[in-house]
Amino acid sequence: MRTLGTLTTSDIGYGAMALVPGMYGDASDEQALTTLRHAVDAGATFIDTADAYGAGDNERLVGRALAGRREEVQLATKWGIVFQGGRALTHHHAQEIRVDARPERARAALEASLRRLGTDHVDLWYLHFPDPDVPVEETVGAMAELVGEGKARDLGLCNAGAEQVLAAHQVHPLAAVQSEYSLWTRDPERELLPVLAELGIGFVPWSPLGAGFFAGRVANVEQDFRANHPRFSRENLDANRDRFAPLRGLAEELQITPAQLALAWLLHQREDLVPIPSTRTPSHLDENLRAADVTLDATTLARIDAIAPAGAASGSALL
Template identity: 45%
Template sequence: MQHINLGDLRVSRIGLGAMGMSHGYTDSGTDEAESVRTLHRALELGVTLIDTAEIYGPYVNEELVGRALKGHRDEVVLATKFGLVSHGGAGAWTLDSSPDNIRSAVEGSLRRLGTDHIDLYYQHRVDPNTPIEETAGAVGELIGEGKVRAFGLSEAGPDTIRRAHAVQPVSAVQSEYSLWTRGLEERVLPVLRELNIGLVPFSPLGHGFLTGTIRSTDEFKEGDFRYGNPRFSGENFQRNLRIADEVQAVAEQAGATPAQVAIAWLLAKGDDIAPIPGTKRVARVEENTAAESLRLTDEQIDRLSSLPPAAGETHPEGARQMLER
């Protein structure tokens, strides 16, 4: 496994997103033992970047990761997120990146993760009610106290990134980025490279769509992120199957799986990119990490890059309003 830098953090080229082990999908939270085995197998394969958040569950995903990493803490760069739980009474799915709320959030995350420090602490979504300078300053204080090593942002736009970075250096920005979600290439990615900030793409497999295994949405239950999602609905879904078919065709040519091709395409975009494909299964983490050794040809990269944009928005309207893209 190769490694890259996210600011001063040295991380594996491919990380692991733990969200789906507890949250977001139809069968999330149904097999904790397999999730723990998946985390341990990831470590064996050289994965060092492990990603979670207090909102996943809420809380239970951090607890799961904390239990799984007991005795392995020094082997990982542990990332979690604040800002989608208001600890002053409003509760989960409430934007709150005020300094007082960050103080409450970090103590809970440290306790659940069973650690005395968080390596990479992201603002989960930009809070329009709190100046980003105040949020960055609060995380900077935690860094000074040794409770946090590095500051990150998630789904932040160029102006927010610049303003935050001016107060407290931002090590990484986490955003959805894949063959079917490429909006950050024009506005965000140039700013990250100007400021030497790493990019951590989440959902690099399009919530499973780019693996080619999803040919129907019938199995999605209410509560699954994909249930009623614009890209997984009606005519949009049928049009988007053509993208999956093209990825499959390149995979057959490359002697790889569609998932590996989708991840390898991201890795080819630069050595400042560390995707975090999420899974709760050992077989999938083995498949995904093997993408690190796949080298696509220039022709294959161009073919993939020329695919049409996915039909439909990435999120329903309410969730989309929290994104800066």
């Protein structure tokens, strides 16, 4: 178990976004429910979703899977993305999204999420993206009122910069910040992670396996969101396979899988870090969870840093 602010979670969580149809190909409701229930059974009890995933359908799936088991999990969801109105931003799926995080929208957003999830509270409620038209402290102030009512236990920010974290944390303590972080996206190390360490805020990396790259399961991406990901273009993908190939050799040497190496590396970065890898299959989920049992010594960590330094990947990151 690990701690994010006041929240105690499993050391590796489960990102439910992979269950949205079209993200990584098709995923039936039956398959999604099986995987979600297996996650809880296997100990990945920190479940992450968002009201924007499938326009609320992902929250409904999570709610169905957790029916009668709500107290076994630490449940996180997000709000702020809208499908009409708001200011256009570039999403990490190479699509434009719109954000509307005005304080007056917070209550309705959370109450709608709670209905879809079939619960009276979430353990961690994130702002999905800071709204460029609204000071983040105003948004967090409105979110904090719902913490006071017991509808959310803790608050967090996603995809926020260090200054926004500082401003929000002064209004209400943040339990966690969620951002992209992996062996090929190490940008948070420059400014964000030092601020989180100073303030005692936990960190939740999304896309901890580089959208599947470090799981070694990248074949045809034309049918999912990675078709628009710069690092998965034919030229960049070939370059990245060559650049990070020594990690596969190191994993073989350690008798673990590349995915377990990538997740174990993350877990060794700090104690209050909980990655949320996504998968649609229970067997891959079990593989991911075994990364928590992997110990990497200082020499091995130095070898990984030499193979995968910041800025090594070809192509831009998701954000």
